[in-house]
Amino acid sequence: MTDQQNNSVEVPPQVNRLVALIAERNPTHAKHLDRVMPRIHADEYQHLETYLEYCLESGLELSYLADCYLLLVADAVNELAYFQREGNYRYSTFAEVADHVYFNKEYMDQYMYGLAISLIFWSSHMEIHRYFEETLPLDKTGKYLEIGPGHGRFLMSAMERSSFNAFVGIDISETSIAQTRAVLSHFNPSPDADLSLVVQDFHETELPAGSCDAVVMGEVLEHVEDPASFLSKIRELAAPEAHIFITTCVNAPQIDHIYLFRSLDEVRDLIESQGLAIVSEKAVPYEGKTLEQCAKHALPVNVAYVLKAV
Numbered sequence: 001m002t003d004q005q006n007n008s009v010e011v012p013p014q015v016n017r018l019v020a021l022i023a024e025r026n027p028t029h030a031k032h033l034d035r036v037m038p039r040i041h042a043d044e045y046q047h048l049e050t051y052l053e054y055c056l057e058s059g060l061e062l063s064y065l066a067d068c069y070l071l072l073v074a075d076a077v078n079e080l081a082y083f084q085r086e087g088n089y090r091y092s093t094f095a096e097v098a099d100h101v102y103f104n105k106e107y108m109d110q111y112m113y114g115l116a117i118s119l120i121f122w123s124s125h126m127e128i129h130r131y132f133e134e135t136l137p138l139d140k141t142g143k144y145l146e147i148g149p150g151h152g153r154f155l156m157s158a159m160e161r162s163s164f165n166a167f168v169g170i171d172i173s174e175t176s177i178a179q180t181r182a183v184l185s186h187f188n189p190s191p192d193a194d195l196s197l198v199v200q201d202f203h204e205t206e207l208p209a210g211s212c213d214a215v216v217m218g219e220v221l222e223h224v225e226d227p228a229s230f231l232s233k234i235r236e237l238a239a240p241e242a243h244i245f246i247t248t249c250v251n252a253p254q255i256d257h258i259y260l261f262r263s264l265d266e267v268r269d270l271i272e273s274q275g276l277a278i279v280s281e282k283a284v285p286y287e288g289k290t291l292e293q294c295a296k297h298a299l300p301v302n303v304a305y306v307l308k309a310v
Helices: 013-025 027-039 042-057 062-086 094-098 105-121 123-135 153-161 174-187 227-237 264-273 291-297
Strands: 143-147 166-171 194-199 212-217 238-250 276-285 301-309
Touching (some): 013 027, 013 042, 013 062, 027 123, 042 105, 042 174, 105 123, 105 174, 123 238, 123 301, 143 153, 143 227, 153 174, 153 212, 212 227, 227 264, 238 264, 264 276, 264 301, 276 291, 291 301
Parallel strands (some): 143 166, 143 212, 166 194, 212 238
Antiparallel strands (some): 238 301, 276 301
């Protein structure tokens, strides 16, 4: 994998080294990177380069980060094969995955580092993040709430680019909150903002009803047994004119995905049943497929929505 494979954008050095390590360990996946890398923007490469430099300064090695990413890839391949064979996700309850994933620091660290890298190297994640930045209101002030900040990239984007002056991140995983806190502490994207990061079940938050001027929840609904209750809680906390951004997925197995949406219409119906209206939608099909092909063959689709309370 060399810079020549991207004709318009120079691949930064640490990214190039990471790609070489990934290709060496998994030549099959290198073909995927060959297809994706020409579509990556210069600023996205730079974000990943800066993130890798931060990781290296924190004592991590590129070989470890390559393994983190390939763990995510391997899980996705294995779970998709299981799903295509059985017609269901492997697990359906939080208890079945919690100890192995959310409360397992070693695995969760690898999972979060891998997800951060996938924001660039997986087209679906890249497109969803672009949509988040395109739709983020830059002039709105007040409180920004993010449920499940994970690796912290979306929250950092909001702190860098928006005018919100108070930020709250809630995650059930202590490891995720620790990674988010470390990233934000290092980059300090909004020095004057009030920031609170809490290890907590979202349903137990004591934030007042109607107190949030933005609510963001990325890749959470498929991880919970009762996604309707999460949407209802978002509706409760959102101010009347709040910007609401959520993402989820259809027929997209991962080791900790327990709620299976089988169609985009199923997601839309659930959203609207909880007092939320869809302002706009971005659906990204499985790499190399159309939405129609994904629907026909039960292939993964990632989807994001801008919502409003009604």
